[in-house]
Amino acid sequence: MDFVGARSAVLAVLRGVSAGDRSRLLHWMRTTNDFDEFMLSNNDVVLRSIAEDLRNCLPIEAMLNSEHLAIKKILEQPEPTVHVDAFLYDDDDIIDSLCEKGKMSRNYCVVCGSHKTAPLEFISHSFSLMELKFLYQYALPDLTGKILVDVGSRLGAVLFGVLHSDICTQASLLQNADVVVMNNVFEYFLDRLEQARAWEFISHNMRKKGSLLVTVPSLEESISNLQTDILLSQWVEEMKLDYDVYMEKDIDREALEQIHLYKIL
Ligand SMILES: C[S@@+](CC[C@H](N)C(=O)[O-])C[C@H]1O[C@@H](n2cnc3c(N)ncnc32)[C@H](O)[C@@H]1O
Structure with a gap:
């Protein structure tokens, strides 16, 4: 048809x-998730099927014991915080069902033994x-024919490829890249001195104009x-992004606004 x-x-x-019943039907059509x-x-x-496969072979917290600093930094957050991987657990229904089974929690006990959460x-x-x-x-x-580097690919959500190494040893990769993606790469994984060194390395090597x-x-x-x-104004120009492209009501606009795009000068 x-x-x-x-x-x-x-x-x-x-x-x-x-x-x-017509107004009931119209109300249902406007509000239902049945059309998703x-x-x-x-x-x-x-x-979603890649995420499902990965969920089935990773522990629920999706963190490795070797990620010492990231684990420590989560424990140091002012509010009790847990890692819930947004690529793996993208769907609230999955989180709700894990909470019902007692495998995950959205709440913590404020006073041990009480019902306050x-x-x-x-x-x-x-x-x-x-x-x-x-x-x-x-x-x-359009990325056809372009070289894209995802610094710290982790589960491969941005880029599913394997080059296992510290970005600070990959000068030519950065020099040749057309697009570099850096999703909160260093803050949770390196101390401040290492972060400074890594950013200097990126800014020295990512120099391809445009x-x-x-x-x-x-x-x-x-x-x-x-x-x-690093002198940002001499290295990059920020490109404005339109964060209003999605009409859906449950869009996490705050998360989108954290995404920034720059052109190398
Ligand atoms: C927040 S995760 C981002 C994962 C993935 N890019 C995404 O957006 O879904 C950051 C990753 O960067 C890695 N990382 C931290 N410092 C790095 C370095 N110097 N070289 C390469 N990867 C690094 C971390 O181990 C972690 O896996």
């Missing part, structure tokens, strides 16, 4: 519904599906508390 036929059929159904499956593209389905902070070391789609469908241009750098959070925020001699 084509669009015109389908629209007529929907209108015919609405006309056929008893007057008393029709909005999913094939790409969404592929991404408060919401836990969730932190993610991966981009969510929404952030990935924003990145690839809106923020970045190449693009995506960062979360902004470069200003990432280096503001570090001692570096």
Whole structure:
């Protein structure tokens, strides 16, 4: 059935519904999640099935014991915080079902033994599906033939490829890259001296004019508390991103606003 036929059929159904039930039906059509499956593209389905495969072979906290500093920094957060990987656990229903089974919790006990609870902070070391789609469908241009580097690929949400090494040993990779993606790479994983050194290395080697750098959070925020001699105004120009591209009501706009795009000068 084509669009015109389908629209007529929907209108015919609405006309056929008893007057008393029509407003109920319209309310359901405006608010239901039952249409979600029709909005999913094939790409969404592929991404979700990759996430499902990974969920099945990783521990629920999706962190390795070797990630000492990241684990320590989560424990040091002012509010009790847990790592819930946004790529793996992108769907609130999955989190709810794990909470019901007692495998995950959204709350912590304020006074041990009492029924008083408060919401836990969730932190993610991966981009969510929404952030990935924003990145690839809106923020970045066509990447055909381009070299894209995801610094710290972790589960491979941004880029599923394998080069296991410290970015500070990869000068030529950075020099040749057309696009470099850096999603909160250093803050949780390196101490401040190492972070400063790593940013200096990136800024010295990512010099290809016109190449693009995506960062979360902004470069200003990432280096503001570090001692570096990076002069942002001489290195990059920020490109404005339109964060209003999604119409859905449950979009985490705050998360999207953390994504920044720069062009190398
Ligand atoms: C927040 S995760 C980002 C994961 C992935 N890019 C994403 O957006 O879903 C940051 C990753 O950067 C890695 N990382 C930290 N310092 C690094 C370095 N010097 N060289 C390469 N990777 C590094 C961390 O181990 C971690 O896996």
